[in-house]
Amino acid sequence: AAREYGLAMQQQHVTKEYLAIVFGWPEWETTRVNAPIVRQGTVKPSRIYLKQMIDPTGAEAVTMFEVDRRFERDGRKFALVKARPVTGRTHQIRVHLASLGHAIVGDKIYGPDENCYLEFIETGWTEKLARVLLLDRQALHATRLQINAEREWASPLPDDLRGFLGRTL
Numbered sequence: 001a002a003r004e005y006g007l008a009m010q011q012q013h014v015t016k017e018y019l020a021i022v023f024g025w026p027e028w029e030t031t032r033v034n035a036p037i038v039r040q041g042t043v044k045p046s047r048i049y050l051k052q053m054i055d056p057t058g059a060e061a062v063t064m065f066e067v068d069r070r071f072e073r074d075g076r077k078f079a080l081v082k083a084r085p086v087t088g089r090t091h092q093i094r095v096h097l098a099s100l101g102h103a104i105v106g107d108k109i110y111g112p113d114e115n116c117y118l119e120f121i122e123t124g125w126t127e128k129l130a131r132v133l134l135l136d137r138q139a140l141h142a143t144r145l146q147i148n149a150e151r152e153w154a155s156p157l158p159d160d161l162r163g164f165l166g167r168t169l
Contacts (some may be wrong), residue, residue: 008147009088015146018083018093019068019157021139021164022102023112025077030066033096037061037089048117051109052091054099062086063096073166078105080165083140093140105164106135139164 008014038058040046054061064084071078079102083093091110097103098110108117112132120129125136139161146152157165 005147012086013148015144016085016088016142017144018085019141019143019161020081020083020093020097021105021161022079022081022097023077023105024102025070025079026065026067026081026100026102028065028067030064031100032062032064033100034060034062035096035099037092037095039090048109048114050090051114052089052095054095059089060087061089061092061096063093065097065100071165073164094138105139106133107138107140108133135160135164 005014035054036056036058037052038055039049040051040053041049043053043055043057052058063086066082066084068080068082071080081097081102083097085092089095094104094107094110098107103111105111108114108120108129116129116133119126130136137160141157141161142155143157144152144154
């Protein structure tokens with residue numbers, strides 16, 4: 001099974017679809033991000049070892065995005081976005097969305113302030129982090145996986161993310 005899956009990945013016969021709740025309303029309905037990604041610490045100082053960034057020296061990374069719906073919550077704008085990564089780089093969807101100005105709700109590294117991650121490591125989840133990030137985890141969920149057009153799995157949005165969406169479902 002591992003060999004089959006690995007070969008399917010190499011041949012780009014694996015289709016993945018994610019849903020992300022992001023800050024703000026994208027100006028686009030669909031967009032394609034083709035921006036290489038590298039671990040930030042390899043090109044400049046980084047306080048977070050695993051943080052990735054867009055850089056021409058990075059590995060190819062391509063993601064397709066589509067706005068599913070826009071909504072407001074407590075006077076703030078959010079969008080539910082479908083993400084279809086063409087390549088499979090570490091943190092690819094998170095990095096690409098943040099580069100578009102629409103970080104994922106709850107993202108401690110690529111969200112409003114990377115210091116949220118460092119603070120979380122030191123203190124755990126706090127009311128201060130809740131006010132900034134709104135969720136204690138990334139609002140990113142793998143909804144569909146298809147291999148070789150023969151096998152397909154689907155997973156509905158979990159209750160906490162459905163609750164964040166509220167009546168917009």
